[in-house]
Amino acid sequence: MTLRDEIREQPAAARRQLEASSAPLDAVARRVREEAVSDVVIAARGTSDHAAIYGQYLLGVRNQLSVGLAAPSITSLYGVEPRFDRSLVVGISQSGASPDVVGVVEAARRQGAPTLAITNDPGSPLAAAAEQVVDLAAGPERAVAATKTYTTSLVALVRLSLALRLPSPQEQSAVEGLPDAVAAALDAEPAAAAAARAIAEADRCIVLGRGFEYATAREWALKIKELAHVFADPYSAADFRHGPIALVEPGLPLLAIAPSGVTSAGMRAVVDDLTAAGAESVVMSDDASTLSRARHPIALPPGVSDWLRPVASIVAAQLVAYHLTLARGLDPDAPRGISKVTRTL
Amino acid sequence: MTLRDEIREQPAAARRQLEASSAPLDAVARRVREEAVSDVVIAARGTSDHAAIYGQYLLGVRNQLSVGLAAPSITSLYGVEPRFDRSLVVGISQSGASPDVVGVVEAARRQGAPTLAITNDPGSPLAAAAEQVVDLAAGPERAVAATKTYTTSLVALVRLSLALRLPSPQEQSAVEGLPDAVAAALDAEPAAAAAARAIAEADRCIVLGRGFEYATAREWALKIKELAHVFADPYSAADFRHGPIALVEPGLPLLAIAPSGVTSAGMRAVVDDLTAAGAESVVMSDDASTLSRARHPIALPPGVSDWLRPVASIVAAQLVAYHLTLARGLDPDAPRGISKVTRTL
Numbered sequence: 007m008t009l010r011d012e013i014r015e016q017p018a019a020a021r022r023q024l025e026a027s028s029a030p031l032d033a034v035a036r037r038v039r040e041e042a043v044s045d046v047v048i049a050a051r052g053t054s055d056h057a058a059i060y061g062q063y064l065l066g067v068r069n070q071l072s073v074g075l076a077a078p079s080i081t082s083l084y085g086v087e088p089r090f091d092r093s094l095v096v097g098i099s100q101s102g103a104s105p106d107v108v109g110v111v112e113a114a115r116r117q118g119a120p121t122l123a124i125t126n127d128p129g130s131p132l133a134a135a136a137e138q139v140v141d142l143a144a145g146p147e148r149a150v151a152a153t154k155t156y157t158t159s160l161v162a163l164v165r166l167s168l169a170l171r172l173p174s175p176q177e178q179s180a181v182e183g184l185p186d187a188v189a190a191a192l193d194a195e196p197a198a199a200a201a202a203r204a205i206a207e208a209d210r211c212i213v214l215g216r217g218f219e220y221a222t223a224r225e226w227a228l229k230i231k232e233l234a235h236v237f238a239d240p241y242s243a244a245d246f247r248h249g250p251i252a253l254v255e256p257g258l259p260l261l262a263i264a265p266s267g268v269t270s271a272g273m274r275a276v277v278d279d280l281t282a283a284g285a286e287s288v289v290m291s292d293d294a295s296t297l298s299r300a301r302h303p304i305a306l307p308p309g310v311s312d313w314l315r316p317v318a319s320i321v322a323a324q325l326v327a328y329h330l331t332l333a334r335g336l337d338p339d340a341p342r343g344i345s346k347v348t349r350t351l
Numbered sequence: 352m353t354l355r356d357e358i359r360e361q362p363a364a365a366r367r368q369l370e371a372s373s374a375p376l377d378a379v380a381r382r383v384r385e386e387a388v389s390d391v392v393i394a395a396r397g398t399s400d401h402a403a404i405y406g407q408y409l410l411g412v413r414n415q416l417s418v419g420l421a422a423p424s425i426t427s428l429y430g431v432e433p434r435f436d437r438s439l440v441v442g443i444s445q446s447g448a449s450p451d452v453v454g455v456v457e458a459a460r461r462q463g464a465p466t467l468a469i470t471n472d473p474g475s476p477l478a479a480a481a482e483q484v485v486d487l488a489a490g491p492e493r494a495v496a497a498t499k500t501y502t503t504s505l506v507a508l509v510r511l512s513l514a515l516r517l518p519s520p521q522e523q524s525a526v527e528g529l530p531d532a533v534a535a536a537l538d539a540e541p542a543a544a545a546a547a548r549a550i551a552e553a554d555r556c557i558v559l560g561r562g563f564e565y566a567t568a569r570e571w572a573l574k575i576k577e578l579a580h581v582f583a584d585p586y587s588a589a590d591f592r593h594g595p596i597a598l599v600e601p602g603l604p605l606l607a608i609a610p611s612g613v614t615s616a617g618m619r620a621v622v623d624d625l626t627a628a629g630a631e632s633v634v635m636s637d638d639a640s641t642l643s644r645a646r647h648p649i650a651l652p653p654g655v656s657d658w659l660r661p662v663a664s665i666v667a668a669q670l671v672a673y674h675l676t677l678a679r680g681l682d683p684d685a686p687r688g689i690s691k692v693t694r695t696l
Contacts, residue, residue, distance in 0.1 A: 044434040045390055047417055051590055059422075066425040072392055072433040074419015077404075079589060080411040083562050083613045088417040089389040092437065106589070210555055210582045217428050232597045237555045237582045244424060244451070245396055252577045252686050268428045 009149035009233075009338045013324050017189035019144045019154045020317060023161040024184065030122070030138035031169035037120040038094055038170060046094045049076040049110035053152040053225060054098040057124075057159035060221035060316055061096070061166075067218075068167050068313060078106035081113055090114040096122045096166075100147065100155035102130020111135040124162045126155050140165070149339060151233055153324050156225060157188065160317045180311045187318040190307035194290075194322035195329075201288040201302035202329035210237040211259035212285070214246060214276060216269040222316050222323060223263060229327035230261075233338050236330065243269075243276045256284030261326070262300075263319055266293040267312045274299065290322055354494035354578075354683045358669050362534035364489045364499045365662060368506040369529065375467070375483035376514035382465040383439055383515060391439045394421040394455035398497040398570060399443040402469075402504035405566035405661055406441070409508055412563075413658060414515050423451035426458055435459040441467045441511075445492065445500035447475020456480040469507045471500050485510070495686050496578055498669050501570060502533065505662045525656045532663040535652035539635075539667035540674075546633040546647035547674035555582040556604035557630070559591060559621060561614040567661050567668060568608060574672035575606075578683050581675065588614075588621045601629030606671070607645075608664055611638040612657045619644065635667055 007015075037043070046065055048058040055075065062073040076095075080086055082105065095114035097107045102125035112135045115121045123136035126144050133139045142158040164181060173181060205211065211230070215223030220242045227240035238261070239253070254260070260280045264273035274296055281287045281299065289300030292310065297303035304326070306319055331338040352360075382388070391410055393403040400420065407418040421440075425431055427450065440459035442452045447470035457480045460466045468481035471489050478484045487503040509526060518526060550556065556575070560568030565587045572585035583606070584598070599605075605625045609618035619641055626632045626644065634645035637655065642648035649671070651664055676683040 044437055045419070047419065055590070062422050063425060066422060066433045067429045067431045070431060070433050072419065072421075072435055072438060074390070074392065074417065076417075077407050077411060077565075079562050079565075079587070080408060084412045086412045086415060088411045088415050090417055092389060093417060217424050220422075220424075231584075235597055235600075237584055237598060239576075239582055239584065242424070245400070252580055253582060255580075 007148045009151060009153065010328060012147060012149050012153050013321065013328065014192060015145070016154050016157045016321055017185045017192070019158050020161050020188050021185040022143045023158045024165070024181065026141065026143055028165065028169060030140055031166050034094065034120055034122050034138050034166065035169040041120070043092060043094050043120065045072040045074070045092070046096060047074055047076050047090055047114070048096045048098060049078050049107045050098040051078070051104050051107060053156050053228060054100065054159060056221045056225040056228070057098050057156060057163065059224060060160050060218065061163040063218050063221070064163055064167050064313055069170050076110050078110050081109045082106035087113040087117070089117065090119045091117040094120050094122065096124065097132050097136060098124045098159055099132050100126045100142065100152055102127040102132035108132050108135050122166070124159055151229060151338070157317055157320060164314065180314055184314055184317055187307050187310045187314070188321055191318040191321040194304050194306065195325050197304045198322055198325035199329040201304060202326050203333045204302055205259040205286055205288060206330060206333035208236065208257070208259050210239070211261055212253065213238050213240040213261045214243050214273070215263040216243045216273055218312055218316050219263040219265065219269065219319060222320050225320055226261065226323035226327065229324055230330060233327050234330040234334050234336060243273055246276060254280055254283050254285055258285050259288060260285035261288045262290070263323070264289050264291045264296050265306060265315060265319070266291070270296065288326065290319055352493045354496060354498065355673060357492060357494050357498050358666065358673065359537060360490070361499050361502045361666055362530045362537070364503050365506050365533050366530040367488050368503045369510070369526065371486065371488055373510065373514060375485055376511055379439065379465055379467050379483050379511065380514040386465070388437060388439050388465065390417040390419070390437070391441060392419055392421050392435055392459070393441045393443060394423050394452045395443040396423070396449050396452060398501050398573060399445065399504060401566045401570040401573070402443050402501060402508065404569060405505050405563065406508045408563050408566070409512050409658055413512050421455050423455050426454045427451035432458040432462070434462065435464045436462040439465050439467070441469065442477050442481060443469045443504055444477050445471045445487065445497055447472040447477035453477050453480050467511070469504055494684060496574060496683070502662050502665060509659065525659055529659055529662055532652050532655045532659070533666055536663040536666040539649050539651065540670050542649045543667055543670035544674040546649060547671050548678045549647055550604040550631055550633060551675060551678035553581065553602070553604050555584070556606055557598065558583050558585040558606045559588050559618070560608040561588045561618055563657055563661050564608040564610065564614065564664060567665050570665055571606065571668035571672065574669055575675060577686050578672050579675040579679050579681060588618055591621060599625055599628050599630055603630050604633060605630035606633045607635070608668070609634050609636045609641050610651060610660060610664070611636070615641065633671065635664060
């Protein structure tokens with residue numbers, strides 16, 4: 007299995023995750039309801055931290071929950087356990103072996119909080135620490151760069167959101183269509199490869215997203231850094247004007263996720279401004295008018311709901327990172343200096 | 352007033368903030384106690400977001416509060432108000448004019464949550480939105496790059512922590528010594544200037560910090576980006592090994608805050624590894640042995656407590672960014688493309 011194989015396996019992996027037993031999530035939802043839990047703490051590192059950011063938007067917008075991302079070092083370095091006893095605490099880790107993520111979930115469970123592990127290894131320390139476990143069931147991920155464990159983590163969070171508030175018929179059918187949307191995103195490969203070749207000379211770039219797609223921008227930038235060794239600087243378009251906009255100069259690649267919906271106008275304005283300033287724009291969108299403004303357009307499948315689209319859009323983004331790696335003469339299956347499990351000291 | 356003047360004004364600004372009336376913070380603390388609030392949500396953008404990260408560690412470690420950073424777009428873009436009614440909600444904004452930060456605080460107050468504004472403009476919309484207000488009293492900040500409003504925001508958070516749990520005599524005297532520690536950090540200027548000249552050719556760099564100093568790494572990187580136009584990529588040393596370590600190559604500047612204390616061993620290990628890999632290390636520390644490993648050591652004032660040191664260490668970091676800007680032939684008082692207030696759409 008190569009990285010490209012694992013990227014292409016994601017529609018099937020997403021389908022497996024959607025069809026998994028909902029028993030652990032129903033049990034979590036029961037406690038959340040009975041104990042009137044109104045806030046969620048998510049502990050994660052690296053790629054899983056980007057899944058956590060998606061969870062913050064998803065559970066915030068769809069479930070009106072206040073979601074915060076834990077700083078696991080507070081427990082692992084300073085030996086202090088913040089009070090989690092009125093929160094739902096979720097740990098996300100593909101390996102389930104990150105000790106500081108495990109530490110947060112252990113502390114929360116000791117305090118009596120409902121706890122949930124989302125992991126690709128149901129025999130891991132994280133799974134043992136949590137009261138309930140969602141097995142990502144992504145299958146073995148051999149490439150060092152995480153792909154299918156990221157998309158299945160997003161799908162697991164979708165299932166958590168649905169367990170906490172039942173879907174409308176429209177939502178239900180949108181969710182059922184998700185594996186097809188992920189498969190459709192694979193069709194972006196030729197456009198992704200062309201865009202990657204066009205920006206292959208640059209050793210730095212800006213990545214922008216907003217709202218639900220902010221997580222995608224973060225994860226896209228990480229994939230570009232770890233695989234293609236390009237300094238990819240991810241921003242929410244909202245924060246970008248606070249200072250980093252000073253970095254823009256002619257020829258700088260600007261990678262943006264600018265789909266239809268509530269973020270559309272703001273994202274278009276930033277893309278227009280930066281393209282006018284000479285940035286080499288690579289834009290992923292499901293909107294023809296937005297795509298027409300980009301030097302390198304990458305079409306996303308149309309008709310995917312805002313809150314579900316990140317599961318599909320990251321797949322097109324992974325393909326850009328993969329082809330950028332090849333275009334720069336590097337091996338996507340042997341990235342430099344990375345090991346699969348991080349054991350934070 | 353130039354940027355350098357404002358950097359040098361920070362000991363006096365910190366002292367003013369320390370000596371301000373504690374009435375609004377005492378009122379917040381009373382509600383937190385009476386209503387058994389156990390979690391805190393902080394809404395902020397840009398530089399203030401880095402103050403929020405410091406607040407997460409400070410209130411987590413010293414007050415055992417679970418602190419999350421809000422995603423203000425959930426309200427401003429999607430029109431949804433997460434449930435904040437059992438949280439303390441803090442908005443941080445030097446101008447007090449960021450509409451989406453104001454939106455979070457307004458929503459929380461409507462829901463009946465205790466709310467606190469930390470702002471340099473007590474007549475701002477943020478101040479009007481919150482039940483209690485801490486005036487940063489930093490004086491007018493004319494440079495576009497925020498400096499003294501950042502350090503005074505940190506001091507305001509220290510005062511919040513003290514109001515929530517009274518200081519021990521040792522803590523009290525450490526806090527009283529803080530303006531002197533900030534003044535001592537200004538003595539780092541010659542070393543900061545020398546380090547800046549040594550790395551001035553590079554157009555990208557890595558910035559590392561951990562624990563309390565993770566906020567410093569984030570803010571240091573932002574200052575370097577907005578002033579010196581160098582792609583500065585900030586990481587927690589914990590996340591760094593997950594992937595971005597692939598970016599390291601001979602000659603790449605590595606900027607690290609590696610003080611004594613619980614983060615010391617881990618930070619040293621990363622600095623040693625990256626220096627061995629050929630990185631051009633610029634290390635800020637109060638520990639002689641750590642400094643001796645760096646190509647470009649910058650001594651921080653000794654004897655400052657872990658939880659207070661970020662107020663001093665960012666001052667030395669600002670001096671590196673300032674001198675890097677000069678060394679690259681740019682004007683620190685006229686940065687490109689940035690306006691002082693961000694009105695997020």
